[in-house]
Amino acid sequence: MTKSIALRSSQPRRMSREEKSRETYRLILEAAAQVVGSEGYADASISKITQLAGIAQGTFYNYFKSRQDVLNKLLPYMGRQMLDHIATSLPRDLTGSEREKARLLAFLEYLNTHPAFYRILYEAEVFAPEAHAEHFRVLVNGYKGSLGRAVERGEIQGFDEAELEAVIYMLLSARSYISMHYARDDNGRAKAVPAHVIQAYMKILTRGLFSPS
Structure with a gap:
């Protein structure tokens, strides 16, 4: 029997100092996300984070001033990651309520692959209030832009700016x-959202926000 021979991959390009720095910063935040996701903010120590990231504790302080500093930056980091995922998942030709449906499905997809986000978000209000406030500022401002464009296209009618902000929080x-x-x-594992839930969400959108004035 002939043995298969694995092809050698080309030698990976050496990262520049700036690229290494960005990668280390990312590794620390990803490790912090895993630690907080499994143990919570209160038990997320620098030693646990650096051990998981595979770096020395001294290296940690080249990127973050303190334990609280990394916790303050964690939710905004995950939030930007989530928004990037949603943005790249939305087909460009989708408009109106179908775009909002796709936005919801992309959000749920992100949570399925990043289950730590639940705990990072809901504990942040107590343990990282600055991060929690920043996260919602980014979300709301992004949504304002999206719904504002829907208003310009005539997809949303009969809502003023103040009402649309309230809709965003809804x-x-x-x-x-x-x-x-x-x-x-019940065990915290990801599962598919039932079709009737998405259908109910879409009825609210098509008969409310995106219905003709």
Whole structure:
């Protein structure tokens, strides 16, 4: 029997000092996400984070001033990652309520692959309030831009700017509670959201926010 021979991959390009620095910064935050996701903010020590990241504790202080500093930067980091995932998942030709449906599904998909985000988000209000406030500022401002473009296209009618801001918090709340109640089983494992839940969400959008004035 002839043995298969694995092809040698080309020698990886050596990273520049700046690239190494960015990668180390990312590794620390990813390790912090795993630690906080499994043990919570209160038990997330620098030693646990650096051990998981595979770096010396001294190296940690080249990137973050303190334990609280990395905790303050964790949720905004994960939030930007989540928004990037949603943005790249949305087909460009989608508009109106179908775009909001795709946004919800992309959010749920991100949570399925990043289950630590649940705990990072919900404990942040107590353990990293600055990060929690920044995260929601970014979410709301991004949503304002999206719904503002929908208004310009004539997809949304009859809502003034103040009302649309209230709608944004309603949509964010719906997304959050749908994920908590329907996207996890009793053991905390990811599961598919039932079709009737998505259908109910879409009825609210098509008969409310995106209905003709």
